[in-house]
Amino acid sequence: MHPLRKRRLLLVVFLVVVASAAVGLVLYALKENISFFYTPSAVANGEAPHGPIIRVGGMVVANSVERNPKALDVSFKVSDGANAVLITYAGILPDMFAENEAAVAVGRLREDGVLVADEVLAKHDEKYTPPEVADAMSKAYEAQQKQKAASGKLELEKSISEKTESAIQP
Amino acid sequence: MWRWFHRLGSPRWFYQTSGRWLPWLAVLTLALLVIGTLWGLAFAPEDARQGNSFRIIYIHVPVSFLALAGYYVMAVAGAVNLIWRIKLADMVMTAAAPLGAALTFLALFTGAIWGKPTWGTYWVWDARITSMLVLLFLYLGVVVLRNSFSGRDTAGKACAILALVGTVNIPIIYKSVDWWFTLHQPATIKLSGAPSMHPDMFKPLLVMILAYYCFYALVLILNTRTEILHRERRTAWVNDLAVSELAVTELTSNEQ
Secondary structure (H helix, E strand, O other), X not given: OOHHHHHXXXXXXXXXXXXXXXXXXXXXXXXXXXXXXXXXXXXXXXXXXXXXXXXXXXXXXXXXXEEOOOOOEEEEEEEOOOOXXXXXXXXXXXXXXXXXOEEEEEEEEOOOOOEEEEEEEEEOOXXXXXXHHXXXXXXXXXXXXXXXXXXXXXXXXXXXXXXXXXHHOO | OHHHHHHHOOHHHHHHHHHHHHHHHXXXXXXXXXXXXXXXXXXXXXXXXXXXXXXXXXXXXXXHHHHHHHHHHHHHHHHHHHHHOOHHHHHHHHHHHHHHHHXXXXXXHHHHHHHHHHHOOOOOOOHHHHHHHHHHHHHHHHHHHHHHOOOHHHHHHHHHHHHXXXXXXXXXXXXXXXXXXXXXXXXXXXXXXXXXXXXXXXXXXHHHHHHHHHHHHHHHHHHHHHXXXXXXXXXXXXXXXXXXXXXXXXXXXXXX
């Protein structure tokens, strides 16, 4: 390659590498602040500030959604598996909001660790399934659970009968 | 190989060769777009949770792919111009900037339309969406920077440097959903492993992605041809072309 072109090529490579390194360092320094929301564990560890508006996200815990029948008030828990945060909200929830689905609440943390939300956003996952397939999958899952429960019951009965037999036998 | 490289660098050769390929590419693009759109909008099953609103994926995802890939096209063309001083590369770069800006805008716009019914908001400042907005500004920056110079060579160099520095943003956009907690969901189509999407929904999406790649190539070539004619308007071959075009139109109007 012509030496002049070689020098220009090196300059281009240098430019891209230096720019990447600079941006990489900035992002690394801002690591904590780029995430869109705090996890319930971060809230439990006291990493989330009390006072300013923050976002807390996680899975909506099953059977945790409680509505006030006379108003728009609603409360629910979001969890990341290890910890859960109670969220209160007065407003209309997005259509995609559901139990066992992810949601992000925007609001202020109260001293008792409850997040008073001004806005609730549903977070959608990356999976797409047609309704029939989703139905079939949930049915299969239920059947599997039932089977598990049934076999568990069987085993339990078996162990009880064995025990009783051994008890009866001298 | 180098002879081929240098011939490719000739705007005239590019204009004539691309002219032969254009009709085929146009037909292929149109066919793929029609098949993909009909398949995606009418025949693919609806999503169990989102219903029909998920169908915007058939525009949103291909457009976003090309917004990212198009940036590399622009940056590599800029680098080739910077290193080898090939005029055609600068023309390709000029052609790629507004096209990329349009695609990025479409990605943000379709995302906002989808975001309202799904997330409950048109816009959030999460890492994916913000880095995509930065991409839009980078594209627009290249367009504006080029127009702010009177000298073409200086403009080309400055734009190439801006485009090359901006390439840092592309992996950030791509990985933002994995590196940070974002409202935007992680990628459905993965480089390794099966897509987390039912095949009946995924096949039309593949057709649409292919269609948009063809669409991008088509529009990029058309834009580049316009740029070639504009920059070479004082050369003999463009004048000959104009004269022969005029003769053809006169001939047809005389016949009528």
